[in-house]
Amino acid sequence: MRHVLFYDSGDLSLAVEHFPAHQARYQEFFRRGVLLTLGPFSDRAGSMAIFTTREAAEEFVSADPFVLNGVVSGWQIREWNAASPD
Known part of the structure; x- marks a missing residue:
């Protein structure tokens, strides 16, 4: 069982300002081994x-x-x- 987090895009003009803190947060979760992958959808309507x-x-x-x-x-x-496939 996995758990998928879906985000709906809000004010994307704020993304550049807050990306460094967001990136630090997701890197912490990667290091802990509890986040497997993430990324935005190509239509910019959200991410998962x-x-x-x-x-x-x-x-x-x-706290994202x-x-x-x-x-x-x-x-x-x-x-x-x-x-x-296992």
Whole structure:
């Protein structure tokens, strides 16, 4: 089971200002091994991130500078039953 965090884009003009703090936050979660991947959609309407636990996704969102500063207008976490070739 994985947990997918979906972000809806808010005021993207604020992204440049808040990106360094956002990047530091996601790098911390990568180092901890609880964030597997993340990135924006090509249409700029939002982004997604895949976490190993719901708790990690909720912790990330709770203090993400993009959420706190309006770069993100809304978010949701969904459980995902990922299939693999194993």
